Amino acid sequence: xxxxxxxxxxxxxxxxxxxxxxxxxxxxxxxxxxxxxxxxxxxxxxxxxxxxxxxxxxxxxxxxxxxxxxxx
Numbered sequence: 001x002x003x004x005x006x007x008x009x010x011x012x013x014x015x016x017x018x019x020x021x022x023x024x025x026x027x028x029x030x031x032x033x034x035x036x037x038x039x040x041x042x043x044x045x046x047x048x049x050x051x052x053x054x055x056x057x058x059x060x061x062x063x064x065x066x067x068x069x070x071x072x
Contacts, residue, residue, distance in 0.1 A: 001057055008050050012043050 020035050 001054065004053065005050065008046055012046060016042050016046075 016039050019039055020032065
């Protein structure tokens with residue numbers, strides 16, 4: 001679970017954030033705004049997917065805990 005969280009953070013920091021570095025050669029502010037919008041959208045999608053996956057892990061964990069208590 002922690003590996004999943006850390007890999008998502010590393011992906012956002014080292015892959016998504018440097019996208020704007022390649023756009024600094026152009027002084028077009030609209031291009032920078034589009035790039036920022038794309039970065040924000042990708043980051044929000046990644047966090048949303050991470051929330052869904054962690055919610056699945058939580059449900060599986062709680063199901064296993066509750067079924068193991070009924071057997072004892």
